[in-house]
Structure formats: structure tokens, C-alpha cells
Amino acid sequence: MxxxxxxxxxxxxxxxxxxxxxxxxxxxxxxxxxxxxxxxxxxxxxxxxxxxxxxxxxxxxxxxxxxxxxxxxxxxxxxxxxxxxxxxxxxxxxxxxxxxxxxxxxxxxxxxxxxxxxxxxxxxxxxxxxxxxxxxxQEWPTVPLSLQATAPFLQFGVVGALTLLSPFVFQGFHTAKNVSKVLIAVAFVAVSAAIFLCPLFIQSPCLIELNELPEKPKLFGHRGAPMLAPENTMMSFNRSIACGVKAFETDVQLSKDRVPFLMHDNVSEFLSRTTNVKEKFPDKRFTYSANLTWEELQSLNAGEWFLKTDPFRSVSQLTEEEKETARNQTIPSLLQLLNLAKQHNISVIFDLYSPDQESDTNDTVSTILRSGIDPSLILWLPPAERESVNLTAPGFIQVYNNEEEMIKKGGDHLNVKYNKMSTEKIRNLRSKNVTVNLWVVNERWLFSLLWCAGASSVTTNSCHLLKDMDSPDWIMGQNKYILIWIAVDALSFLIMATLYIFQSLCHKGGTERKRNNTSAWNEKELSPFLPTG
Structure with missing residues (x-):
């Protein structure tokens, strides 16, 4: 061939x-x-x-x-x-x-x-x-935030890729003409310098010594443990207890007959995602909670959807007994959750979805006080009737979703989306004894980053995974990182320099052989015409 x-x-x-x-x-x-x-x-x-x-x-x-x-x-x-x-x-x-x-x-x-x-x-x-x-x-801020967890390792990987690709660049450089050579050289040097020096701009809360690592954030069960059981059901909250959660996070609405119950979806396709409402009431259309009585809500199945749709691809991990329990779940009332929280000394934090905030707030507060739960276990989040709630139930812990409002009201509990606050800001607030809860945190890399930053707690769907983490995925002292960075860059530079010299010698040798072959050919062709002796 x-x-x-x-x-x-x-x-x-x-x-x-x-x-x-x-x-x-x-x-x-x-x-x-x-x-x-x-x-x-x-x-x-x-x-x-x-x-x-x-x-x-x-x-x-x-x-x-x-x-x-x-x-x-x-x-x-x-x-x-x-x-x-x-x-x-x-x-x-x-x-x-x-x-x-x-x-x-x-x-x-x-x-x-x-x-x-x-x-x-x-x-x-x-x-x-x-x-x-x-x-x-709202997702774009997650990208720069993620670089605080991945940038040190991405830089090492990019340096390795640059080293592997350099022979092809050198080959193109040696075969190019003068102007192209200058362009290739300038571009390659500029890119290499940017890659080698970018750690100067990399900042991460995980670049700390082990003795500086903050306490592990507490876990709040987001609608219970929705990866292990249908969300906002008693099975889900019971499963979250096994994860060691410190608070139940849920969503409260009020029925037509003024009973607070647990359900996230409101207005848009109310009940249709997580219950069999379309099968139970095929001729009715429901848009919000006041359309149904508590008796009608209790008649709905709130677990079968979980087994059918498998939203987190986790149903296969359940035993047959657990699947049967999930299949028979119903919509729970707020009072049921409060009794469970009181029994296990677990806090409760919730959003209140309501077209009538004043009346629904009053009925919700009455239900909480009637349950007999320790008021300090209630993390009150709804902002609409906060002043009224403070007067009626001064023992509730007031939680804010806005830092300015918290400071204005003299509060010290903040609940915000994880990418709405920089890691530096989290650290500053914690140094002022402000409790910072971040939602919704499911992935290990994100939990690790917020742990390093000093978050007090996180609301999560994956409490069963995060509970087993004994430390962040990585922490590294700043001095150690600098040494590794310099060593990786220096090794890459030496390898590329060696490859460049080797290819230069090979190219020069090839050029000389080509010139010698051309000279020998010319001499052979002209020999009959040259004088002898």
C-alpha cells in the first residue's frame, strides 16, 4: 500500500x-x-x-x-x-x-x-x-458563580490541551510564510500568556486552609424530600427527617372552607401536575385553591403522578413497599405538618400563595398558634402582613428575602436564591451574625462552594445526598494552589519549548535535504555539458 x-x-x-x-x-x-x-x-x-x-x-x-x-x-x-x-x-x-x-x-x-x-x-x-x-x-449568574468552583481545574485542563495542540501550531508556523508566521506567533503567545496567567484573577472561597473551613450548612427539605417521595406529602416530609433536616420548607394555600393545606402549584394548571384532579373532576376547571373545599382536596391522589413521571429519575431506588406508600399519598394540611415538626423539633418555613393575603395570613397564623408548636420553630417568610404577624405572634422568627428590608427592620435572617448573592457577601453577612439560607441547592459542587463561603443553611431537593458529605468536594490552601499553578505552567512551557526546538531541527534538516537533492539533481542534469579534466 x-x-x-x-x-x-x-x-x-x-x-x-x-x-x-x-x-x-x-x-x-x-x-x-x-x-x-x-x-x-x-x-x-x-x-x-x-x-x-x-x-x-x-x-x-x-x-x-x-x-x-x-x-x-x-x-x-x-x-x-x-x-x-x-x-x-x-x-x-x-x-x-x-x-x-x-x-x-x-x-x-x-x-x-x-x-x-x-x-x-x-x-x-x-x-x-x-x-x-x-x-x-436568572440563570446567567450561575455561570460566573460556578467558575469559583471549577476555574482552578479548568485552567489546568486548558494548559494541558494547549500543550497537546502546540505541535500542530508549531508545524503550521514552520511551513507558513513570513507574514503568516508573525500572525501565528503573536496569536499563540497571546493565548498562552492569557492561559498561563489567568489564575491571577481566579477567586474561590474554597482556596482556604482546612482550619478556616466554616461549619457545614444545615439542610432544609424543599417540599420534604422530593427525590425520594412525592413533593409536599407526609411521606416526603417523613423521608426528609431521615436526612437530618433542620427545617421543612413548604408552600401553603387555603381551601374554600379556610383550611390551610400544602401545595406549590397555584393559578397555572392548579393541581393538575401533582394530583389526579382531571380524573376526579373532569368537567371542572380549577385555577386557584378557593375553588375546592378541604374535603374535595383530600379526595385527590397526590402520589401516583410521582411514580408515573419519575421527575428525578429516582423511583427505581424505591422498594415496592415505598412505591405503594407513595401511590396512596394525599394532600396534607398545614396542621398535619406542624404536628410532625413539633414531634421532631424541626422548624417550618413556607411561602403563602393567596389572592387575599390579609385573611389568609390571619387564618394561617391562627392554625399555627392552635397547633401548640414552639413559636421559635416558625420561620415566617411571607412579607405581605409581616407587621400584623409580629403583633399577633411575636415569637415567630422573621425571615426576609431582601437584604435592604432586613436591615431596615432590624432582622438577622435572610432567605435568597443561591445565585443572587456573591460568596463574598455571604461571608460578610455571616461575620455580622446574619443567618443566610440559600435556595434551591441540589448539586455537590454548589453545596461545596456555599459551604466554603459560610452559608448557614440551604434548601435542597437532595437532602439524602448532601447529608453524607463530610467536607466540601475540594479545599486548597492559597499557597499550595500557587505552587501547583506555577509547576503546571512551567512544565507545560518546558514541554512546548522542547517540541518547538525538535520541530525546528527537523524542519531545518528537511529543508537542507531538499536543497541537497535539488543540487544533486541539477549537477546530474548538467554534467554532460560541463568540461572535464
Whole structure:
């Protein structure tokens, strides 16, 4: 088999260009342009996949928005993750084949089918970014926040990738003409310097010594333990007790006959996601809680949906007995939850969804006081009638969702979304003895980061996973990190310098051999015409 048609060349050429028998005659500028496109789309797909992975913590928000629009509960976020992973894998493989083409001296003639797939990939990413910006803009702060947990390791990985790619850059540099050489050299040096020096700008609360690590945040069960049981049911709250939660987080609404009960969904498709209301009352349409009496609410099944939709892909972990218990869950009243909390000395924090805040607040407070629970176990969050609640039940702990309001009212308990507050701000508030609860925190990396920052507690869907964490996923002293950073950069620089010198010598030797061969050929051709002796 000829050198041009050996197995490696044929496979690389075929997979990249779909040309199995020989090189094409494509113009060099056009092929280089498409190589740039492949590189750019690969980087974009990696960034997009990273965004999907770090926002996976809030996947239920996306699924909920999909439900409100399409009236069907599907794990839409997982669909996006799968498509993004396939797209990224495809682009990275295509880039690797392109680099192999360069190493083998083959032309970069990208097949039209790959061009179409790349176009669809860019379109998918564009729709995804637009969708987040328009429908889910509150997620963008999660990306820079995540870099505090991942940036040190991403930098090490990028340094490694730069080192592996440097031989291809050097090869292009040696074969380029003068102007192109300058452009390649300037671009490579600029990119390398940015990558090597970016740790100067990396800040993370986990870059601390072990003896500086704050206390582990307490866990609040978000609607109980919704990964282990149907949300806002007694089974769910009982499962969260086994996780060691310090508070039950829930949502309260009032029935037509003024009974406070637990249910998150309100107004939009009220009851249709988590109960069998459409089967039980097929001829009625319900939009809010006052449409039904407590007796009618109790007649609904609040657990079967969990087994059918498997919202967290966790049903397979349940025993048959647990599945049967889940299948028979009903909507609980607030009084039932208060009795459970009183029995286990667990706090209760809740949102109050109500079209009539004054009346519903009064009835809710009356139910709490009538239960006999210790008032200090009630973390009062609803802001509408706070002054009235303070007068009626001064023992309740007032929790605020706005720092300015908390300071104005002289409070010391704050409850905010995890990406609405910087880690530095969390640390400052904790130093002032302000209790900071952050919601909703499900992923280990995020919990670890907030632990390092000093969060007092987190509201979580995954209490059964976070309870087993004895320490953050990583902590590292600042001095140790600096030493590792310098060592990695220095090793990469030495490897690249060695590769550059080696390739320079090989290129110089090849040039000299070519010159000698040309000289010998010329001498042989001219020898009949040269005088002898």
C-alpha cells in the first residue's frame, strides 16, 4: 500500500472529507476557513455544554416552564443535556480528525454533510442561549458563580490541551510564510500568556486552609424530600427527617372552607401536575385553591403522578413497599405538618400563595398558634402582613428575602436564591451574625462552594445526598494552589519549548535535504555539458 493510501490516511480523510481514494483539489484558503469554523463550533459547544451542566441544579425550573406551556410534564432539561452532549462529542471528534489531517499533511476538505451538521449545531446553541436570555435570565449568574468552583481545574485542563495542540501550531508556523508566521506567533503567545496567567484573577472561597473551613450548612427539605417521595406529602416530609433536616420548607394555600393545606402549584394548571384532579373532576376547571373545599382536596391522589413521571429519575431506588406508600399519598394540611415538626423539633418555613393575603395570613397564623408548636420553630417568610404577624405572634422568627428590608427592620435572617448573592457577601453577612439560607441547592459542587463561603443553611431537593458529605468536594490552601499553578505552567512551557526546538531541527534538516537533492539533481542534469579534466 502506498504512503498516500495507508490505513490511517484513508480513515482520517474518509471520516473528515468522505474522500477515500485520494486527496482533493480544494483551495487552501477555503479549507482553512472551514477548519476555523470547526474549531469555533467545538469551543462554542463545549461552552454550551458547560452552561447546561452547571445549570442542571435548577432543571426543575425549566421542566416547570415547559409544563406550564405544553401542559405535559416531561424532563425537558434532560433532553437538552443529551442533545448538547451528542453535539459536543461530534464537534470534538471532527476537530480531532481535522488535526490528524494536518499532522498527516492532508488537505482539510470538509464534507458538505459535516457543514450542515455544524450549521444545525450553531442554530441549536443560538436557540438555547436566546431561550435562557428570554425565559430564564436568572440563570446567567450561575455561570460566573460556578467558575469559583471549577476555574482552578479548568485552567489546568486548558494548559494541558494547549500543550497537546502546540505541535500542530508549531508545524503550521514552520511551513507558513513570513507574514503568516508573525500572525501565528503573536496569536499563540497571546493565548498562552492569557492561559498561563489567568489564575491571577481566579477567586474561590474554597482556596482556604482546612482550619478556616466554616461549619457545614444545615439542610432544609424543599417540599420534604422530593427525590425520594412525592413533593409536599407526609411521606416526603417523613423521608426528609431521615436526612437530618433542620427545617421543612413548604408552600401553603387555603381551601374554600379556610383550611390551610400544602401545595406549590397555584393559578397555572392548579393541581393538575401533582394530583389526579382531571380524573376526579373532569368537567371542572380549577385555577386557584378557593375553588375546592378541604374535603374535595383530600379526595385527590397526590402520589401516583410521582411514580408515573419519575421527575428525578429516582423511583427505581424505591422498594415496592415505598412505591405503594407513595401511590396512596394525599394532600396534607398545614396542621398535619406542624404536628410532625413539633414531634421532631424541626422548624417550618413556607411561602403563602393567596389572592387575599390579609385573611389568609390571619387564618394561617391562627392554625399555627392552635397547633401548640414552639413559636421559635416558625420561620415566617411571607412579607405581605409581616407587621400584623409580629403583633399577633411575636415569637415567630422573621425571615426576609431582601437584604435592604432586613436591615431596615432590624432582622438577622435572610432567605435568597443561591445565585443572587456573591460568596463574598455571604461571608460578610455571616461575620455580622446574619443567618443566610440559600435556595434551591441540589448539586455537590454548589453545596461545596456555599459551604466554603459560610452559608448557614440551604434548601435542597437532595437532602439524602448532601447529608453524607463530610467536607466540601475540594479545599486548597492559597499557597499550595500557587505552587501547583506555577509547576503546571512551567512544565507545560518546558514541554512546548522542547517540541518547538525538535520541530525546528527537523524542519531545518528537511529543508537542507531538499536543497541537497535539488543540487544533486541539477549537477546530474548538467554534467554532460560541463568540461572535464
Amino acid at each position: 502506498s504512503q498516500e493510501n495507508n490505513c490511517c490516511r484513508v480513515c482520517s480523510r474518509g471520516l473528515y472529507s468522505c474522500r477515500w481514494r485520494g486527496a482533493s483539489e480544494s483551495k487552501r484558503k477555503q479549507t482553512c476557513c472551514w477548519f476555523s469554523v470547526v474549531t469555533l463550533v467545538s469551543l462554542l459547544s463545549l461552552c454550551w455544554l458547560y452552561i447546561c451542566l452547571v445549570t442542571f441544579n435548577d432543571r426543575e425550573d425549566v421542566n416547570w416552564q415547559g409544563f406550564t406551556k405544553l401542559k405535559r410534564w416531561v424532563n425537558w432539561f434532560m433532553v437538552v443535556i443529551i442533545i448538547s452532549a451528542v453535539l459536543t462529542s461530534y464537534c470534538i471528534l471532527l476537530l480531532l480528525f481535522a488535526l490528524l489531517q494536518v499532522a498527516l499533511g492532508e488537505q482539510l476538505d470538509l464534507h458538505w454533510l459535516h457543514k450542515i451538521f455544524l450549521f444545525f449545531g450553531v442554530t441549536f446553541i443560538a436557540f438555547g442561549v436566546t431561550g435562557i436570555s428570554l425565559q430564564w435570565p
